[in-house]
Amino acid sequence: MxxxxxxxxxxxxxxxxxxxxxxxxxxxxxxxxxxxxxxxxxxxxxxxxxxxxxxxxxxxxxxxxxxxxxPLVIDSVLQPEKPQLEGLTFFRERNGWCPYSERVWLALEAKGLKYQTVLVDNYGSRPSWISGQTPQVRWADGRMQGESLDIIRALDSQFPGSPQLWPDEEVTKLVDAFKTIFPKQTRPSSRAAYLYSWNGPIFRSQFEETLSSTDELLGRHGGPFFFGPQISAADCAWAPFLERYAAQLPCLQTDLRPYDVNRWPRLAAWCDAMQQVPSYSCRVRGDEVSWRKVLAQAGYGNDGVVSSTVEDGSSKGSEAGMESVWAAYARDRPxxxxxxxxxxxxxxxxxxxxxxxxxxxxxxxxxxxxxxxxxxxxxxxxxxxxxxxxxxxxxxxxxxxxxxxxxxxxxxxxxxxxxxxxxxxxxxx
Ligand SMILES: N[C@@H](CCC(=O)N[C@@H](CS)C(=O)NCC(=O)O)C(=O)O
Structure with a gap:
């Protein structure tokens, strides 16, 4: 051992x-x-x-x-030949690092749609039939579409019978607020998103300001989700970034925890509510250990040098009390x-x-x-x-x-x- x-x-x-x-x-x-x-x-x-x-x-x-x-998952690295694609196909980054892919993945799952997946390598070689950024979808008629938020909006109109994630233009304001609230001039790197400026670390106060403004925004419609009691496109848009912050910020700043119920109670309530979303906590959500590992990868974030406040990486575990959430996830998925x-x-x-x-x-x-x-x-x-x-x-x-x-x-x-x-x-x- x-x-x-x-x-x-x-x-x-x-x-x-x-x-x-x-x-x-x-x-x-x-x-x-x-x-x-x-x-x-x-x-x-x-x-x-x-x-x-x-x-x-x-x-x-x-x-x-x-x-x-x-459901079919084609890893385009292991299966580089062009497949015959039918129906709705979701192209996402294969390591699970791309936050924009996560947005669309969460939307597809929250809507309960049937789709197949193509995994795309953004860091190595790709087959010639794949180009452009992740995420993308291929609609049943063969059209390709990119841009995470455009895709989520289009999913509502393509599948009107599924839960509507963008039911109101108020959701647009909540989605757009991300750009003004998350620290400006920070690197949107998928492995260390919005943590570093182009020249190095940013101040603790900038993170605190971001978290306070997010907490305030969550109060606009009474919570626990951004648009009130139901999950919406705003939660899909914000979740990948808040999830990474929750795991990675404590590595960079001592005791800076986005889900600290005493400092940011609405953020903590949002995290609890998201945990009850079966497709999120059972499949789409990443874990703290993985986000901490990718933060330490050479060439990303702080050039691979992680601040000395890094924790031991041990997961706190969130299995307890999740039986009914898992049962809801497994119910329609034999x-x-x-x-x-x-x-x-x-x-x-x-x-x-x-x-x-x-x-x-x-x-x-x-x-x-x-x-x-x-x-x-x-x-x-x-x-x-x-x-x-x-x-x-x-x-x-x-x-x-x-x-x-x-x-x-x-x-x-x-x-x-x-x-x-x-x-x-x-x-x-
Ligand atoms: N605005 C785009 C951003 C997508 C994006 O930046 N994707 C990155 C991965 S996280 C990518 O595809 N990078 C590889 C490339 O640009 O070729 C969206 O919301 O979908």
Whole structure:
């Protein structure tokens, strides 16, 4: 374990998309009736005897959501040939870093639309059939459209039966206020958005002013969301930036926390309300650990030099009390497991081939990797004798690898990722 603890320094999120799945899906019938149930199997005998975690075949049988096809996600780096695209297609940045992509992703999810995704590399090479910035959408008639806010507005008119996110021109004022409230002349870099001027750090007072003005704006319609009791395009527009600020500001300024209920109570209430938006907290939202890692990447933000107030990066965890939010998220999505813990196990199962390869490249031994992955999946899903598996060095090594390597929301949603992070913490003590 000492080796793994030593490796748990800030590492860049690299390009392997642990969570991507390239499958197509056809929706028919009533999703609620099609939801596969997690089988309540007795603990598997071999594992009980401490011999081995369940096999992949056994895990597949025990985690039925993992066999349900997910909405199509095409990673244009791994699949560079031009696909035949049909229906609504969302082009987003593949690491999950682009805040403008996040705006549109949240809008698509909040509206409950069916769409497929193309992941785009903004930092390396792209196939010739992809050009321009992220995000973009391809409408069913083949037209391409860019600019996050224009896309969100157009989604309302293209899908009038879906929840309307831009119901009133007042929403435009709330969206536009972002430009005047967030610090001016700061770099809009996706990994360190609005944190640094072009010459270096900005003053603490500028951040405080921004947070106070945001708090005031949230009071205009009575909260908890920007336009009152319902989520709107304003929340989609602001969320990616407030989310990054919440994780990254405490790294740069001692004890500067945007969701400090005593200083900015409306911001804290907004954060709580957003946490109750299933598609946001279950899939779209990034986690603190990931935002802190990207802040430390060379060449971004403060030229890769992060101020000495950086915290240890340990996640505070937000799983508690989120059962009903997860249930609401999973209800209409048969490919999503019944709990975040089981979903994390199912993600490992779906992506085991890529994960095994990547884990070995990063120091997990060939002999341990398969056993470790199956063991982590079994522990997450609560399928096996935990005392046996929790004592296995291979399981601990794989849990530590996942904790270190995971980038959220690139690889999975916040809640499943927290299940993995808390397991890794437990096994490392
Ligand atoms: N105003 C645009 C900004 C989009 C943007 O800046 N996207 C960045 C990534 S976060 C990008 O595509 N950069 C790569 C490039 O410009 O080629 C929007 O709201 O959609």
């Amino acid at each position: 000492a080796l793994w603890r030593a490796r748990r320094k800030l590492l860049a999120c690299a390009a392997v998309v642990l969570g991507s799945s390239v499958r197509s899906v056809t929706f028919c019938g009533d999703p609620a009736r099609r939801r596969p149930q997690l089988r309540r199997a007795p603990c598997l005998q071999a594992a009980e005897k401490g011999e081995d975690p369940p096999s992949w075949e056994e895990l597949e049988a025990l985690l039925p959501s993992s066999a349900v096809e997910e 490919y999503v497991a019944v709990t975040p813990q089981v979903e994390a196990a199912a993600r490992l199962l779906r992506n085991r081939a890529a994960l095994s390869k990547d884990a070995v490249k990063r120091g997990v031994s060939e002999a341990e990797v398969d056993h470790g992955l199956r063991g982590v999946a079994a522990l997450l899903a609560g399928l096996c004798n935990s005392a046996v598996l929790e004592g296995s060095p291979a399981v601990a090594a794989v849990a530590a690898y996942l904790d270190d390597r995971m980038c959220v929301p690139r690889d999975m949603g916040l809640l499943p990722s927290e299940a993995i992070r808390s397991l890794a913490r437990r096994l490392s003590t």
